[in-house]
Structure formats: structure tokens, C-alpha cells
Amino acid sequence: MMRPTWNSDRRRTAIGRMALSVPARQALADRQLTVDRTVLDYGCGRGDDVKVLERLGCQVQGWDPYYRSDAEVEVSDVVLLTYVLNVIEDPVERGQTLARAWELTSTLLVVSARLTWEQAKVRGQEFGDGLLTSRQTFQHLYAASELREYVEQVTGARVVAAAPGVVYAFRDEAARLSYLAQRVIPDADWLASEDTASAVSAVVDFFERRGRAPRIEEMPRTVAELLAQLRPGEVKRLVREGADPKRADAAAKQSTLNTLLYLAVELFNGRGPFGNLPVGLQQDVRTFFSSYKEACQRADRLLFKLRDDGYVRNAMNASVAGKVTPTALYVHRRALDRIPTVLRLYEHCASIAAGRPEQWTMAKLKHQGRAVSWLDYPDFNEDPHPRIKSSYMVDLQTLQASHLSYESSANRPLLHRKHEFLAPDDPDVPRYRRLTESEMRAGLYERPHLIGTENGWEAELVRCGRQLRGHRLVRRADA
Numbered sequence: 001m002m003r004p005t006w007n008s009d010r011r012r013t014a015i016g017r018m019a020l021s022v023p024a025r026q027a028l029a030d031r032q033l034t035v036d037r038t039v040l041d042y043g044c045g046r047g048d049d050v051k052v053l054e055r056l057g058c059q060v061q062g063w064d065p066y067y068r069s070d071a072e073v074e075v076s077d078v079v080l081l082t083y084v085l086n087v088i089e090d091p092v093e094r095g096q097t098l099a100r101a102w103e104l105t106s107t108l109l110v111v112s113a114r115l116t117w118e119q120a121k122v123r124g125q126e127f128g129d130g131l132l133t134s135r136q137t138f139q140h141l142y143a144a145s146e147l148r149e150y151v152e153q154v155t156g157a158r159v160v161a162a163a164p165g166v167v168y169a170f171r172d173e174a175a176r177l178s179y180l181a182q183r184v185i186p187d188a189d190w191l192a193s194e195d196t197a198s199a200v201s202a203v204v205d206f207f208e209r210r211g212r213a214p215r216i217e218e219m220p221r222t223v224a225e226l227l228a229q230l231r232p233g234e235v236k237r238l239v240r241e242g243a244d245p246k247r248a249d250a251a252a253k254q255s256t257l258n259t260l261l262y263l264a265v266e267l268f269n270g271r272g273p274f275g276n277l278p279v280g281l282q283q284d285v286r287t288f289f290s291s292y293k294e295a296c297q298r299a300d301r302l303l304f305k306l307r308d309d310g311y312v313r314n315a316m317n318a319s320v321a322g323k324v325t326p327t328a329l330y331v332h333r334r335a336l337d338r339i340p341t342v343l344r345l346y347e348h349c350a351s352i353a354a355g356r357p358e359q360w361t362m363a364k365l366k367h368q369g370r371a372v373s374w375l376d377y378p379d380f381n382e383d384p385h386p387r388i389k390s391s392y393m394v395d396l397q398t399l400q401a402s403h404l405s406y407e408s409s410a411n412r413p414l415l416h417r418k419h420e421f422l423a424p425d426d427p428d429v430p431r432y433r434r435l436t437e438s439e440m441r442a443g444l445y446e447r448p449h450l451i452g453t454e455n456g457w458e459a460e461l462v463r464c465g466r467q468l469r470g471h472r473l474v475r476r477a478d479a
């Protein structure tokens with residue numbers, strides 16, 4: 001293919017930002033932009049992210065060929081390459097820019113690009129492998145899997161999609177494994193402790209949540225310092241006496257499953273040596289398995305089970321949380337960690353491949369083929385029949401991702417029987433169930449083919465002489 005010779009006006013691609021960019025916000029939320037790490041914003045444009053990160057206490061520098069070309073560029077812990085690749089019209093220079101950003105990275109490179117689903121927003125003539133807009137700027141929009149594969153190919157690193165259009169390439173394996181652990185099994189907060197008694201209570205609480213005692217390296221410094229005043233045997237005895245054995249047993253079972261889930265996710269993204277695992281996971285493996293090898297073998301089998309339709313289907317039918325339809329399991333975000341481990345793995349694999357969107361309420365896991373959608377119902381809690389705002393779907397077989405927005409739709413799909421998407425012990429379930437029962441008594445579910453969208457549902461409410469007042473069904477004033 002002939003390379004285009006024209007140079008686009010790249011300077012014009014840098015817009016002034018009112019708030020932190022999506023990728024920087026994501027990296028912040030993922031605890032990758034900590035105050036002890038140095039950060040380089042490579043291709044920082046007008047430098048608005050640099051300013052905000054500086055205010056947040058980060059040691060950050062920005063460099064841009066047009067706006068800050070004389071700034072110093074040094075190897076940094078975290079390098080941000082934010083919406084730069086998509087504006088470079090020359091594919092060779094694009095690859096060189098990514099390679100240069102990687103050279104400057106010692107721990108993590110965060111690469112973001114605009115995605116193909118924004119196609120409708122970018123108008124222009126075809127040019128090379130992208131579009132030339134009326135402002136003389138170039139845009140190559142990426143498919144979600146294309147961005148991840150491209151970064152993998154140029155850096156040679158294992159890449160994780162942090163969000164749609166945002167990928168992380170780790171140079172430091174321990175940092176990658178620790179990030180995966182944080183995603184799969186987020187750390188619970190430690191109870192506050194001011195004296196030895198409260199420090200012991202904090203350890204008891206950990207023991208009841210994790211099913212094992214913490215190692216000293218896992219404790220917050222204050223707890224470790226307070227407990228250092230006691231003899232180790234004494235701490236063990238106090239914890240054993242203070243903990244509820246039933247809760248600790250249940251937690252040990254859950255931790256075993258969480259460890260398997262983690263190791264299977266790790267296998268999907270690339271397994272590392274035991275010594276690179278975060279300390280807490282090393283300890284989980286030692287406590288709940290006979291060896292790392294045994295744990296890995298069981299995790300490998302779990303990942304393998306994901307390919308088995310019958311197994312996945314049975315797991316969906318056996319799930320205590322979520323609703324199984326003829327095509328998929330739908331589960332609310334609040335209940336996601338209550339579904340069987342193989343299904344949690346299913347959702348994690350999709351999110352690592354294409355990124356979970358920032359806003360979502362419900363996950364939909366298909367049982368024929370392998371595809372996960374994250375559906376956004378922003379008013380799920382307040383609206384008795386929440387309306388969908390958007391959906392982001394990733395097909396695990398083709399790794400294609402697609403996005404659908406319902407914002408301009410006049411007749412959006414909506415949900416019924418909300419309690420079915422939650423775990424049975426969710427505090428909102430009784431209220432939602434009462435509403436469903438009164439809707440059934442009023443005859444509102446007699447014509448199921450009509451009620452799936454706003455207009456049909458409204459017409460059925462009128463036909464049955466009912467209206468909704470919050471989560472209560474009442475007679476219509478005009479009936």
C-alpha cells in the first residue's frame with residue numbers, strides 16, 4: 001500500500017479539557033497514578049491532564065511535539081499516551097510513537113484511542129487507513145480488539161483492556177499481577193484501629209472475611225505496629241477466640257473460589273511465576289491448596305470449562321442470582337460476585353479482552369456462543385421499570401466489540417420483575433417482588449409480547465386501569 005504523503009494538522013486535534021480525560025480517570029481509579037510513581041503524559045496537547053494530576057499530588061511531566069516540545073522527557077513509572085495514536089496519519093510514525101512511549105515506561109503504559117463506535121461523530125473523506133476531517137485533522141478509529149492487539153504487538157507485553165478504548169501494557173510483571181488481583185478480588189477496607197484491642201478486632205474481621213489470618217505485610221502499618229507489641233502466639237490465640245468459626249469457614253470456601261478465579265483470569269491474560277503474585281494471593285494459595293501447581297491445574301480446568309456449553313448452561317440454571325432467559329443470564333452488578341465461579345470468569349475474560357465500560361448496571365452472559373454485554377440502566381434503583389441507556393457487547397470468539405446507545409430512541413426497552421436480577425437476600429428484593437405480584441394480579445403480564453418497550457408497557461397500564469407511584473401500583477385517576 002502506498003503511504004499517504006500529506007501531513008495532517010495535528011496541533012488542531014488537541015482540545016482544551018475541562019476535566020480529567022477518561023483514561024487518566026480510569027488509571028487513577030485503578031490506583032495506577034499513585035503519588036509515589038512518576039508519570040509522563042506523552043503527547044499531552046495543551047497539558048490539561050498534567051495540571052489536574054499535579055494538583056492531585058502526582059509527580060507528572062508532559063511532552064508534546066507541538067505544545068511542549070522543549071520539555072524534558074525521562075523514563076517514568078507510568079506513561080500516558082492519550083488519544084495520540086488515532087491522530088497520526090502515517091502508520092510507520094504511529095508505530096514509532098508507540099514504541100517510543102514504551103521505551104519511556106518502567107512500569108505501566110496507558111494507551112487510549114477513539115473507537116469505531118464513534119464513527120457517526122467523525123465525518124470526513126477516506127484517507128490512508130482513516131478519515132481526514134473538514135478541520136484537516138486525521139482520525140484512525142480503532143476496533144477495541146485492534147487496539148489491544150496492536151499494543152501487544154508493538155510492545156511485546158501482556159496487555160489488559162482497562163475500559164473500552166483504554167489498554168494497559170505492563171513492563172513490570174508484578175504490577176500486572178497485582179492489578180489483575182485488584183480487579184478480580186478487590187481489597188476490603190481494614191477496620192480502623194487506635195489501640196491493641198481494636199487492632200486485634202481488625203485482624204478478627206480480616207480472618208472472618210478471608211478465611212485465614214493475614215500476614216504482617218498485608219496489614220496497614222498502624223495495625224502491624226500495634227500487634228508487634230504482642231507475642232505472635234498471643235495474637236493467634238486472640239484471633240481464634242474472637243472469630244466466628246462458621247463465618248471463617250464460609251470465607252475460606254469463598255477465598256478458595258476467588259483464588260481459582262484469579263488464577264484462571266491470570267492464565268487467560270498470561271501466567272507469571274508464583275513469586276510475582278501479590279503477597280495476599282501467595283498466602284491464599286499456601287492456605288487453601290496443597291501447592292501452587294495443584295491450584296493452577298484446577299484453575300486451568302475452570303478456564304477450560306468455559307468452552308463447554310452444557311457446563312455453562314448448568315451453571316446459569318444453578319445460579320442463585322440473576323435471571324436466565326432462552327438466550328442469556330442477566331445479573332445486576334451488585335450480585336455479580338454471587339454467580340458461579342465459571343460465570344464470573346466468563347465476565348472477567350470479556351472485560352480483560354475489551355474493557356468494561358465505566359457506566360453499567362447489568363451484565364448479560366450469552367449461553368450460546370460466548371458474548372458478554374454490559375447494560376446501563378442509570379435509574380435502576382429509582383425507576384420500577386428501568387429504561388436502558390446503552391449497551392456494550394464483546395464477542396469472546398471474534399473479540400469484536402459493539403456499542404449501542406438508546407439515548408435518542410423514543411421507545412426504549414425496559415425491565416420488569418427487577419428482583420430477578422439480584423441475589424435473593426438483597427435488601428430491595430421484597431419491595432420489588434411485591435410490585436411484581438401486584439402487577440401480575442392486575443393482569444399486566446398477560447400479554448408479554450407487548451410490554452418489553454416503553455409504549456407497549458404504557459398501553460398495558462392504561463388497558464388495566466393502573467399507574468405506578470414509585471414502586472406501588474395504584475388505580476389510574478382517570479380509570
Ligand SMILES: C[S@@+](CC[C@H](N)C(=O)[O-])C[C@H]1O[C@@H](n2cnc3c(N)ncnc32)[C@H](O)[C@@H]1O
Nearest residue numbers: 010013014043044045065066082083084087097
Ligand atoms: C487528540 S490530541 C490529545 C492530547 C492530549 N493527550 C489529551 O488527551 O488532551 C493528540 C495529541 O497528539 C500529539 N501528537 C501528534 N503526533 C505525535 C507524536 N508523533 N508523538 C507524540 N505526540 C504526538 C498532538 O500534538 C496532540 O497534542
